[in-house]
Amino acid sequence: MDTTERIAAPATLRVCAALTLALLSSFIVNSMLFPNVALVMPLTREISTYCGAAFSIAVAVAAYVRPSLMREGVWSVACLASTVGAAVLLYIGVLTNNTTLLLLGAPFGGLGSAWLAVLTGIGLANLGAARAMVAVPAGFVLQYAFRCGLMALGLPSSMGLATIAFVAALVASYLFIRRDARTILGSIQDSMAPTVLNITSPSSYVSFSSLAFVSILLFNIACGFALGSARNEPSAAGTLISFIPVTITLVVVIARGSISTDGLYRGAMLLIFAGFLTAPLLLFGGDDPFSMQAHSTFLSAGSDVFNMLMYCFIAAVGARNKLGAVAVSASILATQWLGIGIGAPVAQLVDGISESNATVAAWITMGITFAFVAYNYVGMRNYSFAETIEGIRPAHTESFARNAGESDASALPTEEAELVEGPRQKPDETAFEIACAAVAEKHRLTARETEVFELLARGRTSPVIQEKLVLSHNTVKTHVRHIYAKLDVHSQQELISMVEEATEK
The missing domain is CATH 1.10.10.10 (Winged helix-like DNA-binding domain superfamily/Winged helix DNA-binding domain)
Structure with missing residues (x-):
C-alpha cells in the first residue's frame, strides 16, 4: 500500500481527525482558557495538569494489572462528563471571580483531555505503524490550520466561545476515535494481564526504566517551559514559523513513505536547544521581532516535533504488542503531563526572577540549557528509538487472538486448533x-x-x-x-x- 492509499484509508482518516481535534482542544485550553483562569487563580493550570497526570498513571496501572477494568463506555462517559462540568465551573468562576468554583473545576479539567490522548494513542496502535506514520504528521499540520483559523476569527478574546470550542473539539475527537480504540480495549478485557505476561515475555513491553521515558519527561519539561512563561505568547508570524518543521515532516513522509524516529528526535533536540539558546534575547529586552519571538517559536516547534515522535512511538510499540497498547499509551502520556507540570512552574519562576534580576534569570536558563544538552549528548548518545521499537516482540493470548479475529491456529486453544489444522x-x-x-x-x-x-x-x-x-x-x-x-x-x-x-x- 503506497502513501496515498494509506492517507485515503477510512481508518487513517478517522484517527487523523481524532488526533487533530485532540491537539486543537489542548491548544484552546492552554492558549485561550487557562490564561484567563490564571488571572483569578494562577495555580489552576498546574492542578489540572497534575490531576491529568495522576489519572493517566491510574489508567496505565489498571490496564497493566487488571485489563478487565478497561470498559471504554464507562471511562469515556465519566471523563467527558467531568471535563464538560469542569469547563462550565471554570467559565463561571472566571466571570464571577470565584476561586471556590475554580478549585472545584481544576482537578477535573484535564481528565477528558488525558483520556482522549490515551484513546488516540490506542487508535494509532490499532492503525499500525505504517499508517500512523502518515496520520500523525497530517494531524499536526491540520491542527495548525485550525489554530490559524481560530486566531483569525478572534476566538481568544471570548472565553465563552473558547469554552464551547474546547468542548466541541473534545467530543468530536472522541466520536472519531471511539471505533478504533474499542477494537483494542474490547479485546484486552478477557486477556491475561500484562503484569503476568511480562514475566514470560519481557521483550514484549517497554521497560519503565527505558531512556524513552526520561526523554519524554525532559522534552515536555521544555514544552511546559514554553507554555508557562508569560513572555512566550507567540505572534501569528511565530506560529507560522513553528509550523514549518511539522510541514516538512509531512512532506518527507508523503515523498518517502516513512520517516526515521531517531531523525525526529534529533530535529526536536536541535529546535529545543535553539529555543533555550535564544532566551537571553528575551530576558534582556530585545525590541526587534526576532528577539521577542525566537524563544517561544523554537520551543513550540521543538515540542511539536517531539510530540509527533511520541505518538509515532506509541503507535509502533502498541502495534507490535496490542495487549500492552493501553498501558504504554497511558504511561507515556502520563510522563508527558508530568513534564509539562514541571516545566510551567519553572518558567514562571524564571519570569519572576527576571523582573528583578535578568542576569540571574539568564544564568538559570543557561544552566537548564546545559543540563538538557548534556543529557542528550551523553545519556542518549547510544540510545535509539528505532532499535527500541524493533526490540518489541509480539505477545499474544488466546482470548486476544479470538477477539481480534486472528486466524493463526497456534493462538487458539487445543480443541479449536484441532478444528483448523487437525489433531496435534x-x-x-x-x-x-x-x-x-x-x-x-x-x-x-x-x-x-x-x-x-x-x-x-x-x-x-x-x-x-x-x-x-x-x-x-x-x-x-x-x-x-x-x-x-x-x-x-x-x-x-x-x-x-x-x-x-x-x-x-
Missing part, C-alpha cells in the same frame, strides 16, 4: 525431557531454575508455574529473568525454539 501429535516426552536436561546442563541452570525452565519450555504461564511449584510471583519472575540471561533469550518463544532444536538433534 503428542511430542515424544522422553526426547523432550532429555533435550531440557541437556540445555539446562549446558547453561548451568540450578535445580530450581531447571524446574521452571522445563515448565516454560512446555508453554506454561507464570500463574501455572507459581501454583505447580508453590512459588511466589516475584520468585518466579526472578527465576525467569535468570534463565533468560543464562540462555541468552528474550522471550518464552525463543526458549521453546531452543528446546525444539535440541530435541531434533
